[in-house]
Amino acid sequence: MKTEPGIRHNVTRMLRYLALGGAMACYASFASAQDAPERDAFFWLGEMNKATAVINSEEGLLEAEMVPGIAAAIAQVIEEGNQPDADRPSTVITFEPLLIEAGSIDVTLLHAGRSSQDMHATYRAAILRDGLLSLADQLNATATTLVDLAERHKDTIVPNYTNGVAAQPNSFGHYLLGHAAGFSRDAQRIREAYARIDRSAMGTTVLNGTSWPLNRERMSDYLGFAGLVDNAYDASQISSMDHPVEVGQVVTSIALHSGNFVEDIMTQYAQTKPWILLEEGGENTYVSSAMPQKRNPGLLNNTRSDASQTIALAMGPVWQTHNITPGMPDPKGVGDNSAIVDAGINTLDRLDKVLKALVINPERALEELNSDWTASQELADLLMRDHGLPFREGHHFASEIVTYARSNDLGPLDFPYAEAQRIYAETVEGTDHPQELPLSEEQFRATLDPVAIIKARATTGGPQPAEMDRMIAAAREDIAAQEAWIGERRAHIDDALAKLDQDFQALLNGEAAPEGEEEANQ
Numbered sequence: 001m002k003t004e005p006g007i008r009h010n011v012t013r014m015l016r017y018l019a020l021g022g023a024m025a026c027y028a029s030f031a032s033a034q035d036a037p038e039r040d041a042f043f044w045l046g047e048m049n050k051a052t053a054v055i056n057s058e059e060g061l062l063e064a065e066m067v068p069g070i071a072a073a074i075a076q077v078i079e080e081g082n083q084p085d086a087d088r089p090s091t092v093i094t095f096e097p098l099l100i101e102a103g104s105i106d107v108t109l110l111h112a113g114r115s116s117q118d119m120h121a122t123y124r125a126a127i128l129r130d131g132l133l134s135l136a137d138q139l140n141a142t143a144t145t146l147v148d149l150a151e152r153h154k155d156t157i158v159p160n161y162t163n164g165v166a167a168q169p170n171s172f173g174h175y176l177l178g179h180a181a182g183f184s185r186d187a188q189r190i191r192e193a194y195a196r197i198d199r200s201a202m203g204t205t206v207l208n209g210t211s212w213p214l215n216r217e218r219m220s221d222y223l224g225f226a227g228l229v230d231n232a233y234d235a236s237q238i239s240s241m242d243h244p245v246e247v248g249q250v251v252t253s254i255a256l257h258s259g260n261f262v263e264d265i266m267t268q269y270a271q272t273k274p275w276i277l278l279e280e281g282g283e284n285t286y287v288s289s290a291m292p293q294k295r296n297p298g299l300l301n302n303t304r305s306d307a308s309q310t311i312a313l314a315m316g317p318v319w320q321t322h323n324i325t326p327g328m329p330d331p332k333g334v335g336d337n338s339a340i341v342d343a344g345i346n347t348l349d350r351l352d353k354v355l356k357a358l359v360i361n362p363e364r365a366l367e368e369l370n371s372d373w374t375a376s377q378e379l380a381d382l383l384m385r386d387h388g389l390p391f392r393e394g395h396h397f398a399s400e401i402v403t404y405a406r407s408n409d410l411g412p413l414d415f416p417y418a419e420a421q422r423i424y425a426e427t428v429e430g431t432d433h434p435q436e437l438p439l440s441e442e443q444f445r446a447t448l449d450p451v452a453i454i455k456a457r458a459t460t461g462g463p464q465p466a467e468m469d470r471m472i473a474a475a476r477e478d479i480a481a482q483e484a485w486i487g488e489r490r491a492h493i494d495d496a497l498a499k500l501d502q503d504f505q506a507l508l509n510g511e512a513a514p515e516g517e518e519e520a521n522q
Contacts, residue, residue, distance in 0.1 A: 039130050041334055042088035044123035044223075045095045046078040047497065048202060050504040051222040052110045055215050057507060066106050071507045073103025090334070092116035113203060113212030117236040120332070121201035126223065127334055128197050128243055129493075131341035132250075136190045136486050138345045139254065140479055142352040143183045147475045149355055150176035154468040157450050158275060158365040159374055164267070166374050169450035172360060173472075174463035180475050182257045187482045189250045194489065197243050200225040201235035207327070208232050222500040224493030237327035244337040245321055248314035251344035255314070258351045259307035262300050265354070269297055275365035278357045299357060303350040310343040369450045371411050373402045378447050387438045389428070397427040412448040417441040 037043055053074060057067040077098045081088045089095040093116060099107045154173035159166045200220035203210075209232045220228050229235040268274045278284040278297055285295040317340075320331035331337075369375070379401070380394030389397075400423045405415055424437040439447065446452055457464040461471065 037082055039127065040088060041090035041120075041123050041127070042081050042095070044126050045089070045092065045119065046074065046081070047223060047500060048114075048119055048122065048219075049074045049095075049099070049110055050078075051219050051500055052114065052214070054222070054500070054503045054507055055218050056110070056112075059213075059215060061112070061213070062109060066109065067507060068510055069103050070107050070110065071504065073099050073107045074504075075508060076102040092119050113205065113210045113214035115205040115236075117206045117327075118201045118204045121229075121236040121240040122223065124240060124332060124334055124337070125197050125199065125201065125225075125243060128247055128337060128341070129194060131338055132190055132194045132197065132247065133486055133489055135251070135254075135341050135344050135348075136187065136194075136482060138348045138352075139183060139187055139190065140482050140486070142348045142355070143180055143187070143475075143479055143482075145352050145355045146176055146180045146183065147472060147479065149358070150174075150180065150475075151472050153360060154463075154465070154472070156360060156362045156365070157369065157454055158360075158362075159369050159372075161264070161267070166368070166372050168374050168377065169369050169453055171454055171463035171468060172365075173468055177468075177471050177475060179257065179261050183254070184475070184478050186250065186254045186257065187478070189253060191482075191485060193246045193250050195226070196239075196246065198226045198489075199229045199239070200227070201229045201240065204229070204232035204235040207235075207237055222496055222503075224496035226492075241321050241326070241328075241331055244317035244331050244340070247337065248317050248340055251340055252311050252314045254344050255307040255310040255347055258347050259304055259311075261351065262304045262307065262354065265358075266297065266300055266304070269300065273364065275361045275368055277359045277361070278354075279359055283353070284357045299350070299354055303347065303354055306343070306347040306350050310340070310347050313340045313343050316340070366450065370413050373405065373412060375412060375448045375450050375453055376402055378453050379444075382443075382447050383438070387434070389433055393427060393431070393433065397424050400427060415448075417444055420444055 053062070053067065053071050056062045057064070062070065077095070080086060080098075089098065092111075096108065096111070099110075150173040152173070153176065154171055156172040157169050158172045158175070159168075160170040160175055161167055200216065200223055202219045202223070203214040203216035216228055229239050265276060268276045269278075278299060280295055283302070284299045285297055313336075316336060317331040324330055376398040377395075379398040380391055383389040383394040383397070384391045401415065401420060404419060404423065405411065410416075421437045425435055428435060437444075454463050455465065457467075459467075461467060
């Protein structure tokens with residue numbers, strides 16, 4: 001029997017309604033069982049379709065009688081994609097056929113006012129956004145370990161090095177807080193990059209918008225973005241190429257800071273009798289296959305290698321974006337760009353293990369300080385501060401002491417006071433300054449004491465106890481603020497997606513939006 005087209009359409013619609021009950025049950029079951037589905041491209045394509053269905057139905061851009069079937073098709077595709085080992089299409093052109101199969105060609109009404117360009121730009125931003133929060137989490141964990149270690153060693157006096165040579169005594173805790181300051185700037189870079197990436201491109205279509213009045217603001221809100229990419233051309237042609245480059249820059253800074261720290265440890269570790277070592281065993285160290293005396297620093301080597309690999313990956317988007325026209329796909333690969341973030345996280349995680357494995361020998365550090373002349377600048381400073389001797393004259397005096405000491409294998413603890421007097425007199429001969437060394441032997445010895453030097457520092461930001469306490473507290477405040485920021489950003493996204501789930505479920509149930517809600521969402 002021949003069936004009229006209108007009758008066939010109504011039959012199809014009736015069958016879809018009958019199937020709707022099962023689809024709603026499947027979706028509700030999925031929503032309750034999957035508290036944290038993987039936020040990959042498939043996930044975000046599903047969220048975009050859910051949001052489009054809700055917004056366009058509430059704003060009258062979809063025929064009311066078609067909405068339940070379209071919503072059921074979306075729910076079915078999402079539910080099937082979340083099954084174990086199921087395919088999870090990552091592009092619009094592979095996702096849409098599943099929607100058509102589940103809900104007929106009518107479901108493509110969703111695509112009015114959209115394009116794979118703006119949809120892909122949106123999920124790439126969402127995935128990078130999640131990645132930056134994970135990176136911030138690990139950075140905070142590593143920074144906390146760093147500051148904890150600094151507090152434990154605020155009174156541990158060690159040599160510090162410039163130009164690869166022992167330079168001055170310092171508190172090991174002060175040294176560590178210097179590295180913590182670098183990571184604090186990295187945390188700031190993450191927040192700044194996040195603010196630029198946390199913008200929705202949805203509704204801009206290919207590059208200049210559309211005559212279809214898709215509500216971009218509501219779409220942005222449902223997907224947990226802080227706002228819109230304002231310019232429609234920028235949305236998928238420019239900013240989406242900027243994002244991976246900027247993330248690569250942030251990760252590069254983190255890797256550089258991590259690598260610098262590890263290399264500083266490696267320099268000391270290579271000494272015959274270092275003052276800093278790793279706890280032996282496990283991943284930390286391993287014995288040479290041929291030389292039984294060696295304890296190779298496997299953890300340091302692996303961390304340095306991780307940092308180098310991170311930088312290599314982070315350079316990828318720069319080269320891929322170089323000399324191509326706007327909007328090309330070269331630097332936009334989700335997998336490649338997620339790998340950059342993951343590499344940064346791995347580097348920080350390995351560095352955290354390094355920090356927890358460090359073994360500091362304060363006595364050996366002090367022995368190294370007293371075996372060299374890292375405190376010699378204090379002689380010039382004291383003579384200028386308390387006795388008016390120009391710094392360059394005092395510097396020359398201290399330098400001549402070091403030259404004589406090294407020629408005669410003398411250290412600060414056994415340098416003859418009489419020789420210091422002689423060298424001073426020769427240094428100031430012919431000047432208007434006092435011709436005799438204005439320091440007693442006791443003062444001369446105390447001036448070369450590394451511990452006393454650190455306690456006497458008066459510089460804001462120096463290693464003296466009061467400043468150490470202040471900077472440790474400030475570092476902890478920074479970490480706490482970063483943790484609060486991470487929590488706020490995650491809560492904003494989670495709340496937005498929860499609201500979308502609620503409104504989409506109402507759509508599946510055939511419920512109208514509560515009075516006034518539509519206006520509030522506009």
